Amino acid sequence: MHLSYKKLPRPFSESRMQKRSSVPVDRRKMPTSIAELGEDILWEIFLMNADLDAVLDLGGLYEPGKEPPRSWRNLILGSPSIWGRVIHLDFFDQVKGHWREEVMRRTGDAPLCLKGEITVPRTEDFFLDLLETEWHRIRKIDVRLYTEYVFEDDVWSPLLLPAPSLESFNLGYSYYRSLSIPKGRLFSNNAPLLREFRATGIPFDVNSRWVQQLRHITLSAPFSVPEILRILKEMQFLTSIDLQLGIRAGGEITNEIQDVALPRLRNIVLTTHLMTGLKILESISPASGCGLTMVSHSTRDALMSQVELDRAVSVFARFSCNYFAVYPPKRLALGLTSQSFSIYDLLDSFRLPSSPSFKFAVQLHQSLAWEANRQLIRSLMHSPLTSLHLMELVLAQNAVEICGDEFLKLTQSMLGLGVLQTDTLDLLPPLCQMPSTFPIPFPALHTLKIVTSTKISSYLIEMFLSWRQKCEKPIEVLDLTFSSVSLLGNLSNLNSFKGMRIRWSQQFEAHEYVCGIGTGKRLIFGRFEDDI
Structure with a gap:
């Protein structure tokens, strides 16, 4: 059983315009920077600040330590729409219900946004009561419910009612498999405003009207790949999809590729087995610049024939070229090992979190991993890499030799790369x-960053620096900041590279030495003084 709350009076039922203009604003006491803003604009600012999902930080409207103007306080306290947006369940775990009742009173008849992680009975009861009594005006649900027991089926009966206000539904329940909701009855097939649906394990009818209007959907078991593709084919408004671990592959990749055109699709997230993900991607035609996050953690179904490998490489090439053609990479991370291939677009800080991104990190069967790495590198060269400024390399031992010409050609294609970070001197x-x-690899390279947990060989570094000088492409900065000082040894020989800056960190302090201006004694580190 869960607690019940009395329906409280709704005194704030005035129209939006009345809510905006009912409180006089004393501009004489307001900070100068916003002194001329009208109530409508102020109200919109406060409303955005009340958005639990807001990306932008809209704070800083007044100086810390100063009490906000009384007019602001009155405007906020008198706006049910603002109160309805701040039902963060984590902050409603008080022993007594006075605060919960007061907040609900202040929401009036406004739409409600519920968010939080429920771990205690009090907030659990509060949430379930809101489902029962306020379902008709719930606009957003973003709730994780952790419990050690199974609810009776009637607890979830509100989910079977029409959802006239619901725009976003994201419900995580640790015992979701116990939900016996008839799949054809979710929302009574009536949720006209629903745009986002994330509810792993809650059964629903894929033919429901509200499914076709979604902008985002999260899917996982028990759907198979053919079922997923059939669902997606009818969802022409989709802008993002999230397909999670547990989806059944449904057999090998066949020649019968479905044509699933999704012209608005901007982001795909796949966390599943490699072959399962490839089957899905092979059929999808997304919007230009569509982002892809493909992650596989198991080699269980990663053993492929040569034909299947060719098709997998073709899928990677199509999606990587489609993304990088719209978002030319400036910073990339590339990983090559005997069991995996990974590439990440290290997004610039000015890109919004909602922007498309690219991450392809897959486990490969050991018997074909290096051949797959070679082919994936070769396909990557079809993407525009001339704007690339920084590359982070994570390489297994002998990876460069094994990948051979494909890797060297990739380095030659990076004409603008200025910063190279590597975890190995191999x-x-x-x-x-x-x-x-041959064309010189990384012709614009000026900074070499070494990030390693093993002893650094001054011989290998000196050999590389000498070669760059001989090619008339000298390294300007050797950055050892993220390598342990105890592993640097004796680097005094590098003092001969006049003008090059060497950077390192010691006892949480940054250090820099310009080669050629001293004897090089500062480049003798730790107990490796005789290691030259």
Whole structure:
């Protein structure tokens, strides 16, 4: 059983315009920067601040320590729409219900936005009571419910009612498999405003009217790949999809590729087995610049024939070229190992969190991993990489030699790369051994960052720096900031590279040395003084 709350009076039922203009604003006491703002604009600012999902930080409207103007306080306290947006359940765990009742009174008849993680009975009862008594005006649900027991089926009966105000539904329930909701009755097939549906494990009828109007959907088991593609084909308004671990692959990739055109699709997230994800991606035609996050954690179904590998590489090439053609990469991370391939677009800070992104990180069967790495690298060269400024490399031992020409050609295509970060010095010798008649790898490189947990060889670094000087492309900065000082050893030989800056960190302090201006004694680190 859960607690019941009395329906409280709704004194704030005035129209939006009345709510905006009923409180006089004393501009004489307001901060100068917003002294001329009218009530309508102020109200919109407060409303955005009350949005629990807001991306932008709209704070800082007044100086810390100063009491906000009384007019602001009155405007906020008198706006049911603002109160309706701040039902963050984590803050409603008081022993007595006075605060919960007061907040609900202040919401009037405004739409409600519910958010939070429920871990205690008091907030659990409050949430379930809101479902029962206020379902008709709930606009957003973003709730995780953690419990050690199973609810009776009638607790979820509000979900079977029409949802006239519901725009976003995101409900996580630890015992979701116990929900026996008839799949054809969710929302009574009537949720005209619903745009986002994230509810793993809650059964629903894929033919419901509200499904076709969604902008985002999260799907997982028990749907199979053919079922998912059939659902997606009818969802022409989709802008993002999230397909999670547990989706059944439904057999091998076949020649019968479904054509699922989703012209508005801007983001795809796949967390599943490799072959399952490839089957889905192979059929989807998204919008230009569509982002992709493809993550597989298991090699269980990663064993492929050569034909399947070719098709997998084709899928990667199509999505990577489609994304990078619209969002030319400036910062990338590339990982090559004997069991995996990964590439990340390291987004610039000015990109909004809602912007498309690209991450392809898959586990590969050991028997074909290096061949797959070579083919994936080759396909990557079809993407525009001339704007790339920073590359982070995570390489297994001998990865460069094994990937051979494909990797070296990739380095030659990065004409604008200025900063290279690597976790291994094994990368350096193959680059130095390239014939002089070949184009130089990373022709614009000026900064080498070494991030390693093993002892650094001054010999390999010196060899690479000498080769760059010989090519008339000298390194200007050697950055060892994220390598342990105890592993740097004796780097005094590097003092001969006049003008190059060496950076490191010691006892949480940043240090820099300009080569050639001293004897190089500052480059002798730790107990490796005799290691030259």
